[in-house]
Amino acid sequence: xxxITAVVKPFRLDDVRNALAEVGVQGxxxxxxxxxxxxxxHTELYRGAEYVVDFLxxxxxxxxxxxxxxxxxxEAIIESAKTxxxxxxxxxxxxxxxxxxxxxxxxGDQAI
Amino acid sequence: xxTIRNLPCLVLGAACLWPVAGFSQTIxxxxxxxxLTSTALVLFMTLPGLALFYSGLVRSRNVLSVLMQCFAIxxxxxxxxxxxxxxxxxxxxxxxxxxxxxDKLWLSGVEVDSVNxxxxxxxxxxxxxxxxxxxxxxxxxxxxxxxxxxxxxxxxVLWLVIVYLPVAHWVWGSGGWLAEIxxxxxxxxxxxxxxAGVAALVAALVIGNRTGFPTTAMPxxxxxxxxxxxxxxxxxxxxxxxxxxxxxxxxxxxxxxxTHTGAAAGSIAWMxxxxxxxxxxxxxxxxxxxxxxxxxxxxxxxxVGPMGAVFIGLFAGxxxxxxxxxxxxxxxxxxxxxxxxxxxxxxxxGILLTAVFSSTALDGRGLDEGVSxxxxxxxxxxxxxxxxxxxxxxxxxxxxxxxxxxxxxASPEQENQGLDLALHEERGYII
Numbered sequence: 254x255x256x257i258t259a260v261v262k263p264f265r266l267d268d269v270r271n272a273l274a275e276v277g278v279q280g281x282x283x284x285x286x287x288x289x290x291x292x293x294x295h296t297e298l299y300r301g302a303e304y305v306v307d308f309l310x311x312x313x314x315x316x317x318x319x320x321x322x323x324x325x326x327x328e329a330i331i332e333s334a335k336t337x338x339x340x341x342x343x344x345x346x347x348x349x350x351x352x353x354x355x356x357x358x359x360x361g362d363q364a365i
Numbered sequence: 366x367x368t369i370r371n372l373p374c375l376v377l378g379a380a381c382l383w384p385v386a387g388f389s390q391t392i393x394x395x396x397x398x399x400x401l402t403s404t405a406l407v408l409f410m411t412l413p414g415l416a417l418f419y420s421g422l423v424r425s426r427n428v429l430s431v432l433m434q435c436f437a438i439x440x441x442x443x444x445x446x447x448x449x450x451x452x453x454x455x456x457x458x459x460x461x462x463x464x465x466x467x468d469k470l471w472l473s474g475v476e477v478d479s480v481n482x483x484x485x486x487x488x489x490x491x492x493x494x495x496x497x498x499x500x501x502x503x504x505x506x507x508x509x510x511x512x513x514x515x516x517x518x519x520x521x522v523l524w525l526v527i528v529y530l531p532v533a534h535w536v537w538g539s540g541g542w543l544a545e546i547x548x549x550x551x552x553x554x555x556x557x558x559x560x561a562g563v564a565a566l567v568a569a570l571v572i573g574n575r576t577g578f579p580t581t582a583m584p585x586x587x588x589x590x591x592x593x594x595x596x597x598x599x600x601x602x603x604x605x606x607x608x609x610x611x612x613x614x615x616x617x618x619x620x621x622x623x624t625h626t627g628a629a630a631g632s633i634a635w636m637x638x639x640x641x642x643x644x645x646x647x648x649x650x651x652x653x654x655x656x657x658x659x660x661x662x663x664x665x666x667x668x669v670g671p672m673g674a675v676f677i678g679l680f681a682g683x684x685x686x687x688x689x690x691x692x693x694x695x696x697x698x699x700x701x702x703x704x705x706x707x708x709x710x711x712x713x714x715g716i717l718l719t720a721v722f723s724s725t726a727l728d729g730r731g732l733d734e735g736v737s738x739x740x741x742x743x744x745x746x747x748x749x750x751x752x753x754x755x756x757x758x759x760x761x762x763x764x765x766x767x768x769x770x771x772x773x774x775a776s777p778e779q780e781n782q783g784l785d786l787a788l789h790e791e792r793g794y795i796i
Contacts (some may be wrong), residue, residue: 297584298643300653300703301690304582 254349257306259314259333260286261342266312272333273316276325279365282315290316292340311342317352319362366514393483399613400488406604411439411502414601417594419506420793422702422707425586426783427510428786434514437499438521447472453526454533455493459540464531482611492532492608500529500557506571506702507565508773509582511780514788516773523763524564528756532556536748547733548748549723549741551620552609554664554715555752558700562709563753566692566700567760572773574699575770583701588649595652599628601778606666619730620666623674625657627666630675631658634682634790650686653707660711665719669729673722680718681711704709709753716749717742745748 261269266283273281287308294307318326327344335341354364387539416435420428442450449470458466469475474489479486501521508517535543536550543550550556581646586593606624610617635654640646661681662674669677685792688706700706720741723729767773774780779787786792 297582298639298647299584299649301639301643301686301694302579304583304584334791 254286254320254352254365255318255328255347256347257314257316257318257323258345259316259330259334259342259346260288260311260344261314263310263312264339265334265336265341266314268333269314269330272329273302273314273326276329277322278316278318278329280316284313286311286313290340290343309340312328316347317360317365318345321364368695390480391487392480393612396483396611397488400484400492400611400618402785403604403608404488404492404495406601407492407499407608408439408620409498409596410601410605411435411495414594414597417590418598418652419509419591419594419702421587421589421591421594422506422585423510424583424783426785426792428586428785429789429791430508430511430514430784431505433789434476434517435502437518438502438505439516439536441518441522442501442525443494444703445522446490446497448529450525451490451493452473453530454497455489455538457539459534462520462535462540462542462545464732465534465538466796473757484611489611492611492788495603496553496557497525497529497533500509500553500561502710503524503557503561503704504564504568506704507568507700507734509701511575511775512568512572513771514771514784516767516771519767519770520568520773522765523767524760526758527763528564529556532560532752532755533733535751540704543748543751546744546747547736547741548744549668549719550716550748551667551719552606552663554660554712554719558660558663558708558712559716559749559752560712560756562705562707562712563756563779564760565704566698566709566766567757569698569700569705571761571764571768574697575701576777578699579693579697586650592648592652601613602628602663606663610667612753616667621671622671623669624662624666626671626674626774627658627662627678627681628655630678631655631660631661631682631685633642634658635686636682638683638686645721653703654686654771657681657707658713660708661715661718664715665722667730668719669722670727672728673718677715677718677722680714684714685711713749713753716745720745 287310287346289307289309294305294309297304316326331343351360352364353360392650412435420431420659451472452467452469453465456467456469458468475490476488481489501524528618533556535541536548536556556768602624603621607617608623632651632654635644635657636651639650641791642769658678658681666678685707688710689703692700692706720738723732723733724738764773775787
């Protein structure tokens with residue numbers, strides 16, 4: 254099992270959600286986050302006073318997956334989140350030791 | 366204001382020509398209705414107009430402190446006005462042209478049937494009160510986000526008494542020395558705008574920059590309420606300038622027209638300057654240009670025509686924009702909400718431009734008989750400079766005096782926490 258953590262542009266979120274649903278992903282956790290990468294921040298100007306905003310708003314999508322779904326899910330995220338411009342985000346893949354479904358106590362792939 | 370100043374002469378003349386009839390001032394209901402309306406409009410400029418305009422420009426942790434300062438100033442100034450403020454500004458028996466007499470202390474003699482010109486004196490008292498309220502409220506922008514509330518209140522009271530009341534008397538009081546030499550300030554370019562601007566600059570210098578200025582970002586926390594407040598100022602300004610005709614007549618109509626024109630021209634000029642300089646027109650820029658245009662047209666609003674107003678507004682948008690860059694970016698003085706570059710520079714420019722655009726050749730309504738543009742310009746320069754110097758010196762002295770008794774500034778910890786929680790134990794936003 255893997256945990257996929259994707260940081261994407263907020264306006265791509267709906268597309269990412271739909272693309273993941275199409276490959277059979279049944280749940281996800283979404284968080285509004287801020288950060289910077291190669292896109293860096295942006296500047297704002299108030300009466301000529303320039304402020305550099307270091308942290309840009311992004312959306313973090315976390316999905317737990319059985320191994321057979323991982324490749325397809327990653328492809329789906331890349332395809333749906335990509336705009337081709339700097340700042341499209343990142344995908345992190347980590348292994349997942351165990352998953353429990355709280356209601357039934359099921360574990361492993363059954364619980365995803 | 367010119368109308369009232371000339372009234373005694375007219376009255377005297379009429380009485381001599383026709384002594385049998387005697388003279389009694391009569392109330393004109395049209396004039397009275399307009400002045401009642403204007404009074405409400407000018408109070409609306411402070412609460413909520415200016416209060417919202419300013420509070421959107423500060424960080425969210427200080428939003429209430431600014432609203433509170435504007436509100437409290439309104440209340441305390443109103444009380445001083447009815448106790449002795451009105452008398453010292455507009456009372457009879459001017460003391461050497463510097464300050465009004467004591468005949469109207471506690472508003473004695475201001476009764477239901479008292480008359481000033483063609484309106485009840487009660488209405489005149491209230492109308493002028495709203496000007497006395499907005500002027501110290503404007504200064505708040507200079508020391509926003511760091512001044513202790515008690516010190517702010519003491520400062521506002523002392524400043525009103527030592528600076529506002531005398532200057533209002535010089536310019537508008539009967540026998541005021543600037544009024545006597547023919548100084549033209551229709552609705553408060555010197556009394557309100559130079560005064561507030563200079564006081565804000567001096568206060569910013571004495572109290573010091575906000576912690577972190579200019580390296581830390583201190584962007585406005587809510588430009589939406591700033592734009593709402595600015596728009597209220599625009600509307601309220603019709604009462605400020607057109608009300609200053611103290612009549613519902615052609616002069617008031619022209620004042621309203623040139624006021625509106627000046628605001629529009631100022632907005633466009635500032636927006637264009639930003640667009641050229643920084644590549645994008647901004648909403649804060651366009652509303653700041655509007656305030657600059659309005660502050661600059663204020664002294665001129667009873668004397669110039671609409672084309673003069675276009676020029677004055679455009680000039681205001683450009684000069685105030687440049688002044689803002691100079692004070693904040695170059696000199697790094699934290700006049701936090703840019704009161705001096707907008708109101709001080711605008712008011713001063715407006716006072717001088719009044720001499721120029723009063724000229725009938727430049728679409729104006731004419732200078733007094735025997736007065737040339739040059740000599741009027743000299744008078745304007747004297748009045749504006751006198752206001753600037755007196756206000757600067759007195760503001761400095763008042764702040765230093767208060768600082769001896771109790772600190773002007775909130776502690777670094779309070780400043781960091783935000784004045785809302787630290788000084789008022791409230792938060793503006795619980796979301």
